[in-house]
Amino acid sequence: MSEVTDQHGAALRTTRELAQAISSVERGGPAADALIQTALTRLASERSQNAVVIGVTGPPGAGKSTLVGALAERARAAGRRVAILAVDPSSVQSGGALLGDRVRVEERPGDEGRFVRSIATRGSGRSLSHTAAAASLLVEAAGFDLVFIETVGAGQADLGIVRLADLVLLVEGPEGGDEVQAMKAGLLESAHLVVVNKSDRPGADRAVERLRSGLALGHDAPEVLLASAVDGSGVAELLTALEGLAVTRSGGGLQRRIAAHLAAAVEARAALRLRDAESDGRLAALAQSIATGERPLSGAVDELLKG
């Protein structure tokens, strides 16, 4: 890990410090705020180029983890310092999570130019955006220049990723992407690049055609590539395409991530305040006051946000 020293140099010097810092932002609170401040100060004072942050999403089973692992291997071999933040859902029932993305990533003990961290969603999509934005700032401040944030391909969590990433890569399997799906609003419209993975399997070429013809109906259609994380074909081309897009898109990337982090932090606190209002009965009282005509809806919302 790069030996960045400044007046805040206590944190983020080693892999262990970075790992503990991410745990801290997952928990939240004053210590987490201080760590993020440290990261921001360091990022502001460094002249080096900003990191490229790539959000990777797609349906379960499309092979996101394996593909990200293959991209990371190749980028690392080319001298990039690569971090992977792999997000998996927490169980709504137990609050626990099974985080299995490491199974598909080659372990390289001793290589400090790689960092892999599994993140459970713990609660709502909003809190995930908060954690993911904070974690990406921390890894960036620790000197990683290529960051993959991998998410489950559904829901609000992904929209948060879109907000903070420089680029969004959508991974589809060979059976995915019928034309109508490609026209629907959602993940596909926020993708900057689409890849059909598992090109070693039958049907992948046709999936590419389906996606291309569906996307061609819109404007600004992303390119659709073909790759196989398993046999490695197309992975180099995919990385080149991502890096090419990053050059044109990553201007202001750090500012975008700081803004995404701050927006998520505000949302998280507003959500907390709403929960408090729910538990101490104020929410119910306000609802009652709307029902009796004492207040209009908008007046009740103003009252609530005033605290």
Added chain:
Amino acid sequence: MAERTAPIRVLIAKPGLDGHDRGAKVLARGLRDEGFEVIYTGIRRTTEAIIAAAIEEDVDVVGCSILSGAHATLLPKVVAGLRDAGAADVLVVAGGIIPEEDRAGLQAAGIAAIFGPGSTIAEIATYLRAHVRSN
């Protein structure tokens, strides 16, 4: 002990060469249902890879499942590696087939607990909650 606000993070690892991971998977799923965040690393991992993963994931517990008979060499290496990495506060526990006569030696080497066949998920979860570091 201070009450934890965050879920306990557990790395489930299969060190060495045996590929029988049914037990490890059952445990991973069971602990998830008990509210733990479980990081499963897959089979045939070196001790160095397990230690590096434990540090990156900042886990509270490393659980090693071993059926190969190599526990006497592999498990103390995990404990020593974590200590050398400054993570001596990570609890190391083991599961699998470990003969009675080897247990005292492993415990002396820093393996906190050994769960043999017949151990229940509830029993393991209770042990971990009671012995894990506070936040």
